[in-house]
Amino acid sequence: MENFIQQIKTLSSRIERIRDNIQTEEATKTSLIMPLIQALGYDIFNPEEFVPEFVADVGIKKGEKIDYAIMDGVNPVILIEAKCVHEKLHKHDSQLFRYFGTTKAKFAILTNGIQYKFFTDLEEPNKMDEKPFFVFNLLELRDNHFLELAKFRKNFFNVENVLTTASELKYTNEIKKFLTQQWEEPNxxxxxxxxxxxxxxxxxxxxxxxxxxxxxxxxxxxxxxxxxxxxxxxxxSTDGSQRDLDVQINNEEVASTKEDELIEELEKVADEPVIITTEEEIEGYVLIKLMLKENIDASRIFYRDNKSYFNVLIDDNIRKWICRLGFNTSNKYIQINDELKTTYKLESVNDILLYKDEIIKVSAKYY
CATH class of the missing domain: 1.10.20 (Histone, subunit A)
Known part of the structure; x- marks a missing residue:
């Protein structure tokens, strides 16, 4: 499972680098979609497992083709309709809907290589539901996405098992969507x-x-x-006592510390709204604690929030900051306290995991 998760994360990072260079549907297929199918364990060169341009005749129309079909021997089990990475998917559900009822496939996927919508026939047999039961975005991955996607791996895929959880997953997602709407703008x-x-x-x-x-x-x-x-x-549940450690710091660290302390003091007296620690910042803090748990006692890891950024510290000491999270604007970032104070752009909280090695390395000077 860990290897599978890492493959998906690697693909997610790759998308960020190359998507602006992808201009066509064919390039989307080869650069983004087929690598995901391979990550699921399917041999894209074996027609018993994977068929491009699968024929799915609709009524009197012959020679109608869908982009891909994942096969179980001679029968398709998953149909895949692909669009260019820059296209929105809401326009194309009807096309996949037409193909679904003409084959024995129980699942259909609509994708632009970044967003994936999974459909089945929960409401009426052999008729694709209007709404997907599972949706994920490779640039906004969450832990539950890995678990649901893993059910479609070749060695673990079982139609009945997926169908038994699809209904609950679909309506759970619909309820979460409703609650999100009410959170943002209650009707x-x-x-x-x-x-x-x-x-x-x-x-x-x-x-x-x-x-x-x-x-x-x-x-x-x-x-x-x-x-x-x-x-x-x-x-x-851990020992919350702080340790009074003597740390030799250089002049650069002193200057940085004074700057941090000045920012904090200015923000305390500024006539602005009270600082609110967001759910994303707490999620990021918890991720970093988990990364460091084998190297540093959890009781030594603290955070301090201010209006400019969210600090993760050792021993609650501003001189021992590990990283800063910038989640207060749409341009999210993480800054690592290395020699260059390297800053990385983040698309989501989970992207912090991409910099685990750098975070652990920086924290080593405070062991």
Whole structure:
């Protein structure tokens, strides 16, 4: 499993480098889609496992072809419709829908090499559902994506096993999508539902509008408190005492420390909103703690948040910072405390894992 996860992460990193040079659908297939199929364990040169331009006649139309079919001997089990990496996928569901009912395949994938949509026939046999049961983006990978994608590996793929979990996965994703929408912009029905237990007056439009921002703030605070509670429980299970270590630091480190301390002091007195530690920052902090757990006692790893960046420190000492996370704008980054103060662009929190070796190396000077 670890090898599979690393293959997918490597492919994700590769996409970031080469996607601007990919201009056609064929280039997308060979550069992005086929490598993923290979990572799943299929031999793309064996027609018993993988067939390009698979014929899927639709009605009186003969010679209709779908880009790829993953085979179980002579029968297709997964159909794949490919589009150029720069195309949006919402326009092309109907094309795959036509092909689905003409074969024995139970799964269909629509992809542009970055986003993958997995479909089946949960609602009506032999008729592809309008909505996918599983969607993932190779540039925004999460742990659960690896687990679901792994079910489609050649040596583990079982139609019945995948179908039994597809329904739950589909509706779990739909519920999460709904909650995300309400988190960002709660609609009137959702506000009314919440107010039914907390506000006894008449729910007029003015009342609903007044509660919209209050609800959004409440949701944000609720999630942040839950995340922080879990983090505090994890930290309380270890020895939280700080060690008074004498560290010889050079002039450059002193200058950097003074700059950091000045930033913190300025932000404390600035007439601006209070600093809010986000869920992404906490996720990044937890990832880094896990990376370092075999080298540094978890009780020595701390964080300090400010408006400019999120600091990960050893011994809660600003002089011993390991890295800085910049998640306050759309241009996410991580800065490593090496000799060059190297900065890497991040697309998602999980991209921190790409720099595990650099983070461990920097932390070594504080062992």
């Amino acid at each position: 009137e029905e959702f506000i009314k539902f919440v107010l039914s237990d907390v506000y006894q007056g008449v729910k007029t439009k003015k009342v609903i509008d007044n509660f919209r921002d209050i609800l959004k703030k409440s949701l944000t605070q609720f999630v942040n408190e839950k995340v922080n509670d879990k983090l505090q429980k994890a930290l309380s």
